[in-house]
Amino acid sequence: MTRVLLTGGSGFIAAHVLESLLEHGHSVVTTVRSAKKGQRILDSHKQYGKDKLDFVVVEDILEPGAFDSAVVSDPPFEAAVHCASPYHFNAKTPEEMRLLITTAVDGTTGILKAIKAYAPAVKRVILTSSYAAMVDYGKPLTHVYTEVDWNPITTEQAYSSAPFAYLASKTFAEKAAWDFIKAENPSFTLTTMNPPMVYGPVIHSLASLDSINTSNARFVSLLRGSPSAPCPPTVNYLFIDVRDLALAHVLALEKPEAADQRFLVTAGNYSNAEIAQIIGEEYPEFRDRMPVGEALKPGQRPATGVNGYNNGKSVEVLGMEYRSLRESVVGVVESIKDKL
Secondary structure, three states: OOEEEEEOOOOHHHHHHHHHHHHOOOEEEEEEOOHHHHHHHHHOOOOOOOOOEEEEEOOOOOOOOOOOOOOOOOOOOOEEEEOOOOOOOOOOOHHHHHHHHHHHHHHHHHHHHHHHHHOOOOOEEEEEOOHHHOOOOOOOOOOEEOOOOOOOOOHHHHOOOHHHHHHHHHHHHHHHHHHHHHHHOOOOEEEEEEOOEEEOOOOOOOOOHHHOOOOOHHHHHHHOOOOOOOOOOOOOOEEEEHHHHHHHHHHHHHOHHHOOEEEEOOOEEOOHHHHHHHHHHHOHHHHHHOOOHHHHHHHOOOOOOOOEEOOHHHHHHHOOOOOOHHHHHHHHHHHHHHHO
């Protein structure tokens, strides 16, 4: 058993990381922005005592020293998983873009600084980065991506659009983490998870589907749609099931050979048109809401090919076995269909 600090435990990915950590017998303290959110997590895991699951409030990760007290524990933490980082395309003004990027970068460096200063027993840190930190739009879409690839986005480009601001936030945050390791030589190792689109069951608390996580929002659009409503463009043709991503975090924490590594974690290619087709096949009650004919075309794979990838490192080092797109689609729909 390892005592683990998990940040952002009420988020889509972190909620699954929490489940996987507990299933593997680890003891977890998760950060949340309010005591109400923390209590909600405890209430949904009443089978665990405070020795196995607890929370600590970190209201604003941008506050100087935000994690300083959170990283202190008795017994002490031996590992940390940093999932807390914004994922949205809503930053429209320069100030909103700056806040998105700053939150990602300063949140990441903030927890690394706090661990180095106040949590000497921590030996492993796992960071939820992103394929966004790897993709290079100057290369052909079919370029075969691996862990050596970095997004070459500049600060100037970062402020050109909301999607670019998000790409920059993930790229700059991961680079800042590796720069910290190089400059500070802490007593812990760093491992980053670089997933593309993340789909799967929604298990964290949702006020309504209007607040669903960004990646799963396309399912809501499809399930509320009509045959003539255009299928959303896919853009990124790589995916991973959130349950597999959560497991990858835990395996990286447990396997010594994962230290100081990046991992491109993906099940492979897909398209939004395929998601719509699977929903129609698996759920007859939603079949007449799925786009057909011309309406389906915007979501299809382009004839010129889709994102190349090599996920061999995650398979060889972590032992990953990935769920299919159909499993992910069914997982999403089962978790949200009663809320439509």
